[in-house]
Amino acid sequence: MNADREPRQDGPRRVGADREPSPPASARGDRPQDGGWRRIAPKTPERPRRQVVTSPRTTAARRPRQPVTREIDEQTSLGEVYMRSLVRTQFRLALFVCTVLSCVIGGLPLLFLLVPGLREVRLLGVPLPWLVLAGLIYPAFVAGAWLYVRQAERNERHFADLVERR
Numbered sequence: 756m757n758a759d760r761e762p763r764q765d766g767p768r769r770v771g772a773d774r775e776p777s778p779p780a781s782a783r784g785d786r787p788q789d790g791g792w793r794r795i796a797p798k799t800p801e802r803p804r805r806q807v808v809t810s811p812r813t814t815a816a817r818r819p820r821q822p823v824t825r826e827i828d829e830q831t832s833l834g835e836v837y838m839r840s841l842v843r844t845q846f847r848l849a850l851f852v853c854t855v856l857s858c859v860i861g862g863l864p865l866l867f868l869l870v871p872g873l874r875e876v877r878l879l880g881v882p883l884p885w886l887v888l889a890g891l892i893y894p895a896f897v898a899g900a901w902l903y904v905r906q907a908e909r910n911e912r913h914f915a916d917l918v919e920r921r
Contacts, residue, residue, distance in 0.1 A: 841914045852903045859895055863887055
């Protein structure tokens with residue numbers, strides 16, 4: 756019932772006086788007005804004092820970064836991934852240009868076969884199919900080569916930007 760109360764420890768305790776505390780030495784025989792009991796706050800475990808730890812390093816230790824160009828030169832697995840991506844991009848571009856040129860060049864004989872009137876047309880005394888296949892094919896090759904070089908250089912610039920950005 757009085758679990759949060761503790762008897763006063765003002766003076767010596769008498770034997771058999773478990774229920775009543777002994778009065779203070781100055782007032783023996785007189786009972787304190789509050790019944791000899793005092794209220795105490797429940798004991799709480801003392802918290803350890805917090806310590807602030809500071810350090811100039813705020814990030815975890817990192818491995819020193821190697822430039823990607825070094826990764827490529829040393830042919831590491833990361834360098835191989837970068838090079839494979841560049842080669843794959845260039846290969847796709849080459850396939851695209853070759854496919855377009857093949858369709859154009861392969862489509863001309865098919866066009867002359869399907870439209871017989873074009874086979875009979877003559878310019879400067881030379882049949883149109885001969886002029887187209889002998890004269891206009893080469894400018895198409897040059898245009899395809901120009902397109903390929905332009906796009907390949909663009910791909911290499913993007914690759915260089917990617918390597919420098921990392």
